[in-house]
Amino acid sequence: METALTALVGVRHPIVQTGMGWVAGPRLVTATAEAGALGILASATMTTDALRAAVREVKSRTDAPFGVNLRADAGDARERVRIIVEEGVRVASFALAPSRELIAELKDAGVVVVPSVGARRHAEKVAAWGADAVIVQGGEGGGHTGEVATTVLLPQVVDAVDIPVIAAGGFCDGRGLVAALAYGAAGVAMGTRFLLTSDSPVPDAVKARYLAAGVGDVTVTRAVDGLPHRMLRTEFVASLERAGRLRALTRAVRHASGFRRLSGLTWSRMLRDGVAMRRGHDLTWSQVLLAANVPMLLKAAMVDGRAESGVMASGQVAGVISDLPSCAELVGRVMGEASAILSGLSPTPPLPDAPD
Template identity: 80%
Template sequence: MSGTGGAGTAKEAGRTGFSTPLTELAGVRYPIVQTGMGWVAGPRLVSAAAAAGALGVLASATMPVDRLRAAVREVKSRTDAPFGVNLRADASDAPERVRIIIEEGVKVASFALAPSAGLIARLKDAGVVVVPSVGARRHAEKVAAWGADAVIVQGGEGGGHTGNVATSVLLPQVVDAVDIPVVAAGGFHDGRGLVAALAYGAAGIGMGTRFLLTSDSTVPDAVKAKYLAATVKDVTVTTKVDGLPHRMLRTGMVDGLERSGRVSSLLRAVRHAAGFRRESGMSWAGMVRDGLTMKHGKELSWSQVLLAANTPMLLRASMVEGRTDIGVMAAGQVAGVIDDLPSCAELVERIMDEALATLRALPTAR
């Protein structure tokens, strides 16, 4: 099977648009996705990315259900451009969040984990475009068979939870395996990367760290400064946050987590679980249900499930409170090559100008 025909179908439409299967599906001007990052992708960043012509995606997993509706309405008040909402398919309240997405007329629903065939069908019946994120070819094949409209595939360079296969190897595998548009994520930050992704057959690129490092991001300035000061070697992968591979900046906090023993890790996880319960509005029963869902079909110990509570609260400490001494900073490897804080509008315009210039400079086959 063939993938998306990204490079073959992409066409220049002046500076008013750049058409690929992704832009046609989502109704956006440019084949760029601002991915849903917990505590980062709030209404201000999402509306700025959407207004700039990209697909802005609101992160909902770290907010209570009632806050989700308010956040969606805030984005709508800021821009008329299409945008999406990212949510966890395994969350116990996922059906309620899906209902809000449908009722509020959100264009795109993206998922950090594969949604069920029933959830996909419910969204599609309501006219919502469904775009799960995956990290393996088999996962892309599964959600495509279940009716997903497109898929975001993240290679090992990407920030947050990640795999160990580079985007340049994983992307063509997925493009060859499915017949739906594929969005490439992990390692992208400029127009050259967009052209490379299109050449592989992708329909666009997804970027998290690059949008985090914009003037429209609400991440504290002191935290952004730490990202800008980082080199490629300062970005590492650790399993000490929640038992799963997690790409982030190497800091004193991360070094401390790496040295911590099992008992101290579990005690810390219990404290953070309690904190996340208060922040998210979830009950202990709801968190246990989500933990059971996480364990289902996976080789996860109960200690790993409990450690998963570390992630949202450790990220919140840095991304919201600016406390990098007690928090962690998820980061793609591209953090080591980013050195400025443009607005979303400036960033998207720059990427598209670079992409068009790169396309024009490519040698002609003879």
């Protein structure tokens, strides 16, 4: 199936595996790329040395195109851009809108720039700055999310920009891909569906928690970092919501210290990143401090397997997923379903003329 997305990045299928922190490492990205979709490494939870090593590991395992996801507001964003350019990565995606200068630097090096957005005005901005495509996530998507459903947001963005639009939020099968194409998208991006594959590094016990969840078990909370965050509802999440501000801030400081040691960042670098985050999101300092919760709480579940003391970011689509295929099986299934649906769509016969 050829679309503007497959032509732009050189993959066989119009499917993107999103850059999920602690999840989208070399193992998952390689499996996705080998299946013919676009795998994206999540770099926000990696040091720069770990990022370079991860890129080289993927390149040693596959010749297929893949991408790297960056935080545009990170203090070392330019250093990470340099790694992408030096290592010949095909695609750079961004969790936040990158600056005009970062986009130009990447495009000058031949890197395809694909920011993720959650509003039409943000899509218009990055398109005007030269982005090659845009991922549009509706409110059904996991992690930080907005309030507008994909079915409303997607056509808005398709009508507003003249670059390929990739639909995210609520997709897991061939029906969703066909629906996205009908709205005018060039493909779909899926996070939770790729998290729930046999190639995902997430511990089996945590995957089991996802598979057991119903649609109603996926909630949006501000208790983790002060921003709307979609995740599985657990007793731990409920305890975060019950916690007072002082207790929450104390926990945030502890987690910030843990992430600093893990990431190799200095306190001054983390402070600069916090200033950038506060400016970009219009956050209070309390919310910036709470944001330090996220990497370590995600790591507790996604890496350490401690679902009872971590958080599990999730799209609503987790409530309709019931198996753990390999990436090859998943991509093959999605494309098979999509082809069958498209083949079954026949032209509607003309309506008879109305009687006089």
